[in-house]
Amino acid sequence: MLDSYYRAFIAEQRYLMYLDGLKMTLLVSLLAIILGVALGTILALMRMTAERRGKSTLLSKIAYVYIDIIRGTPTVTQLLIMYFVVLKGVDGLIVGTVTFGLNSAAYVAEIIRAGILAVDHGQMEGGRSLGLSYGQTMKDIILPQAVKNILPALGNEFIVLIKETAILGYVSIVDLTKVADFVTSRTYEAFAPLIGTAIIYYLVVKVLTLVLGVVERRLRQSDKR
Amino acid sequence: MINVKDLHKYFGSLEVLKGINCHIEKGECVCIIGASGSGKSTFLRCLNLLETPTKGDITIDGMNIMEKGVDVDELRRKVGMVFQHFNLFPHLSILDNVTLAPIRHKMMTPDEAKKKAMELLNRVGVGDKADNYPVQLSGGQKQRVAIARSLALSPDIMLFDEPTSALDPEMVGEVLEVMKQLAKEGMTMAVVTHEMGFAREVADRVLFMDGGVILEAGTPEQIFDYPKEDRTKEFLSKVL
Secondary structure (H helix, E strand, O other): HHHHHHHHHHHHHHHHHHHHHHHHHHHHHHHHOOOHHHHHHHHHHHHHHHHHHHOOOHHHHHHHHHHHHHOOOHHHHHHHHHHHHHOOOOOOOHHHHHHHHHHHHHHHHHHHHHHHHHHHHHHHHHHHOOOOOOOHHHHHHHHHHHHHHHHHHHHHHHHHHHHHHHHOOOOOOOOOOHHHHHHHHHHOOHHHHHHHHHHHHHHHHHHHHHHHHHHHHHHHHOOOO | OOEEEEEEEEEEOEEEEEEEEEOOOOOOEEEEEEOOOOHHHHHHHOOOOOOOOOOEEEEEOOOOOOOOOOOOOHHHHHEEEEEOOOOOOOOOOOOOOOHHOOOOOOOOOHHHHHHHHHHHHHOOOOHHOOOOOOHHHHHHHHHHHHHHHHHHOOOOOEEEEEOOOOOOOHHHHHHHHHHHHHHHHOOOOEEEEEOEEEEEEOOOOEEEEEOOOOEEEHHHHHHHOOOOOHHHHHHHHHHO
C-alpha cells in the first residue's frame, strides 16, 4: 500500500509534476474567474438595459443569445472548439483561460443580474427622487447592496470552476488531473494517483469554502441590530 | 407653483388618470384623499416624473416638465418626495443617508452637508441617531429621517405618498407633527393620505379623487362637512 503511494508521489520526484499540475489548475481557474467577472458584469449590464426600458433592447438580446448558447452547450465541447478551431496552435494556458473565462461569464452575468434585481425597487426610486442619475444611483446605492447578494454565489461559481478545469486534459493541457493520468500510465496503478488527486482538489475547495464563509459573515454584519 | 392640465396616464391599456386639472399655490398644503385605486399615488408620482404621464401638461415653477429634454434630475432636486416605505439606504448611516445627495450634487462640501444634516435631524428629533443605521430605527424615526433627507436639498415643493400608512399606530403622530411644522413654515406640500384628521387640521385645500379624476376639491370644511358629490359622502362615511 505505502509502496504504491511512494511510486505515485515520491519516486522520480513525481510530486513536482503534481505541483506543476496544481499550478496550472489554479492559474487557469483564477484567470478565468477574473475574465468571467469582467465580461459577466458587462453582460449583466447589457441585460439590465431591458429592465430599465421595460422592453428588450438590442444589447439585452445580444447578451441573452450569448448566455443561452454558452449554457446550452457542454463545456468540453466548447473547450474542443477553442483548442482545435478558434485558438488553434495557441498556448494551452491561454486556451484554458479563454474557454473557461467565456464560459463562466455567462453564469456570472446571471448571478450579478439576479443580485441587482434582488435589491428592493424602492431603493432606485429613493435615489432617483433625490435627483441622482441612474448611473449614480446604481453606483452609490444599488451595487453596494447587490454585492451582498452576489459574492456568495460568485464564490460558489469559482469553486465549480476549479473542479470543471479537470477536463483540460482532454486537449492535453497538463492540469492536476492530467498529471494523475500520466503517473498511472507510468506505474500501471490508478488508485493512488487518482485518490491523491481527489484529496488535493478537496483540500483546495475546503480552504476556499472556509474563506467564503468568513467573508459572508462579515457582509451580514450590517444587517444586525 | 404647480399647474396640471388634462393629465392622463395609462398603464398598458388601463387608464389610471383620466384628465386631472389642478393648481397648487406656493406655500399651500394640499391633501389628496380617496379610495385605493383612485389614482392618487399615480398622480403624485407624475409630479416628479417617477411615472411618465401619457399626455397632458404639468408646469412647475414656470417650467413645463412634460417637454422633451427637460432635466429630470434637476426637477427632482426641487421637488422632494417621501415614500410610504421610507426607502432609506440600509447600507449607509443615518447621517450619510441625509448628506449623500447634497454632496453628490456638489451643492455643499461634506462638512457643510454634515452640519446641515445635523440641523435637520435635530429638527425632526432624531439627531441622536445620526451614527446608527436605518435597521436600528423605529418606523416613525425612519420616516422622519426620510423627511430630513428630502429637506437636505432645500426643495421648493414636498410630495408625501402615504407617509404614515406603513407605520404602527403609535408612531403616526410623531411623523404628522413634523409635517404640520413644515406646513406652518410655508412649505408647498402635496400629501396623499388616509389621515383625515391631519387633512382637516392642516390642509389648506383637500382634493377628493375617484376613478382617475378629481371629483371634488375645496377647503377641509367644504369637503368634510358639506360634501356635494354622493361618491364623496359615501367615501367619508366609510373612513370617518
